[in-house]
Amino acid sequence: MTLPAWNDPKSKFGTMIKGALWLVQEIGEGGTFTKERLRDAFPGVSQVDRRIRELRAYGWVIHTNTEDATLMAEDQRFVKAGVPVWDPVSRRAAASQKAASAKEAQAVLARDDYMCTVCGIGGAEPYIDDSNQTGVLSVTRRNTVLPDGRQEVLMVTECKRCRAGADGLSARADEVVAEIENxxxxxxxxxxxxxxxxxxxxxxxxxxxxxxxxxxxxxxxxxxxxxxx
Incomplete structure (x- = not known):
């Protein structure tokens, strides 16, 4: 399978995905790189180091001198590639299995005002059409198409009932922008x-x-x- 070019100017991938392709195509498993070389590859991109670290959540192994004593302080070693994050199906499957940490979940709940973003019910609030059931909130991950066409897996607050009835389709921020423009x-x-x-x-x-x-x-x-x- 031919991989997308990490530096394709027409690519709509985010920095994390471009960084993964850069590691595979420019560094190679077992190869080392420095933060300076990484920043030179992505000039003007803020927090590119952090985007590379996010790959670890998808099974990518990248060592610093903390894990590999043979490395200098400024060096990192690309040990092993994980989930092919440039493939949306593989990325969504991996992201959907990755539970949010307690800190992440609390931040998302607070951002969403402790209400389901689909139906608006609050935690422990009875449903209007079924007072015997109350809202049970949790933080889930949803594939989202951003206004510029990029796809990201983002966290959102949903109640148990809305989550069970979800159609599995992506959230479409691009379509929301189109509706607003009308x-x-x-x-x-x-x-x-x-x-x-x-x-x-x-x-x-x-x-x-x-x-x-x-x-x-x-x-x-x-x-x-x-x-x-």
Whole structure:
């Protein structure tokens, strides 16, 4: 199988994937490289070192002098290639099996306001159409097509019910941009305000409900009693 060229100017791969191809095509398994050589290969790319380190999560073995005492402090050794990350099928399969760490999951939950990004339900909140079930949130990985056409596997908050009913298709940020471009000027300004605030505009009733939902259980009991009075 012919590999894509790591330095193809038409490539839409991200830096991690280009870095993997660079290791295979320029360094070779068993070969060494320095951070300076890596940065020279990817001029102007910020955090290229970090992108290379991300390959370890896909089974790539890259040693520093901590793991290999024969290396100088500035050297790294490309020991073994792992998952062929330039192949979207292999990359998605590997990423979907890689569980988020507790720290990663907490950060994603906080970013998503502790609500399912598909249906909007909060953790332990009952479903409107089935009050016997409550939302159980978890952080999952979803293949995502970015606006420039690149594909990345990104983390997102979903409830158990939405995850079970997922169609397995990629999230399409490129299609979202296309939909936004079709809005008239007034709706685009309104959407921009929602994006700036990080939430959709809401009515006073919705704001009161959301404020109530965030209260501790004992405080919610007091509110219910006040409403009954």
């Amino acid at each position: 809005l008239d000027a007034a709706d685009r300004r309104r959407l921009a305000r929602w994006v700036e605030r990080g939430r959709r505009g809401s009515t006073p009733l919705e704001r009161a409900w959301n404020a109530y939902r965030r209260l501790p259980g004992d405080a919610r009991d007091d509110v219910r009693q006040a409403l009954g009075a």
